[in-house]
Amino acid sequence: MKQTITCINCPIGCRMTVETNGDEIVNIDGASCKRGADYAKQEAVSPRRMVTAVVNVPSCQTPLSVKTESPIPKDRIFDCMRAIGNAELKTPIRMGEVVCENVCGTGVNVVSTRDLP
8 A cells, every 4th residue: 555645854844655565664755864764654554643732620710731741643632632621630730740641541641731820
């Protein structure tokens, strides 16, 4: 199977053609650098994304912004958003504090991106 992937690692935005045989990469054409080739491999076999969101905290009028510490599998994004929405948070919350541990069994934590007194 062949697919075209546009690299997002730098402003060049190389358009690469990736040929796969199931979960195995057969060929990558069009990558200008190793980072692009690595991105194409990961995107073709197991796409991952960072998740950012805002969460309402009952004791505060300002919502709290949160994010995953690292990318999670793309097919788990909606489950992750549901888990973030169901989190029971209490102030104070500090930037970098884990608000959802091991979200959806991905091994990735969701953390606060700012302080909330």
